[in-house]
Amino acid sequence: MAIQRMDNVGIVVDDLPAAIAFFLELGLELEGEASVGGPGVDRLVGLDGVQADLAVVRTPDGHGRLELTKFHTPPATTAEPNAPVNTFGIRRIMFAVEDIEDVIARLRAHGAELVGELEQYEDSYRLCYVRGPGGILVALAEELG
Numbered sequence: 001m002a003i004q005r006m007d008n009v010g011i012v013v014d015d016l017p018a019a020i021a022f023f024l025e026l027g028l029e030l031e032g033e034a035s036v037g038g039p040g041v042d043r044l045v046g047l048d049g050v051q052a053d054l055a056v057v058r059t060p061d062g063h064g065r066l067e068l069t070k071f072h073t074p075p076a077t078t079a080e081p082n083a084p085v086n087t088f089g090i091r092r093i094m095f096a097v098e099d100i101e102d103v104i105a106r107l108r109a110h111g112a113e114l115v116g117e118l119e120q121y122e123d124s125y126r127l128c129y130v131r132g133p134g135g136i137l138v139a140l141a142e143e144l145g
Contacts, residue, residue, distance in 0.1 A: 008056065008065035009093060011136060016070035018133040020055050022110045023066065026095065026103065026138070028057040031065065049073045059095075066093070082135040092129065094139035100126050103140055107132065120144075 013019040024030060037051040054069040070076075080087065097103045104114065107130055115129035115137070126142040 005063075008067045009090070010067045010069060012069050012071060012076050013134045013136070014070065014076065015133055016053055016055060016068060018110070019068045019136065020057065022107065022112065022132045022136075023057045023068070025106050025110050027097070028059055028066070031056040031058045047074055082131065092137040092139050094141055097140050097142055100128065100140050100142035104128065104130065107138075112138075 011019070020030065033053070033055045035051070035053050037049075041050045041052075042048055051072040052069050053072070054067055056065055056067050058065045083089075083091065100118065104112070104118070110132070112130040112132045115131055118126060118128040120126050124144060126144065127139065129137060129139050131137055
């Protein structure tokens, strides 16, 4: 078998402290922070003059990680910061949560906005999408009974 696991998902952000605070409020744990740059990083990512700060946050079970990166140079670019969910590419990350209404309220204190409405899918889940710092789209799912 070629794949052992999915290690992390990378998200480029403009405000690294706000993104860290958002995901910590969601319940992820800070694994580490670093500054990166230099020829090796340039070769790895195919850009010149990379200087970036990053933070890795992980789910409480230790199986899921996000790498949040703030590029200082070259500056990050974007085609559409608040792209709708049907735009090509990676659009959202989903987390299983307990007490979805409490999670929404806590994330709103960090600037999150509900994208649509909190919905119930049959008798199985309560679901919603929230948009966090820099337009990051996060789906939340609370399993019912």
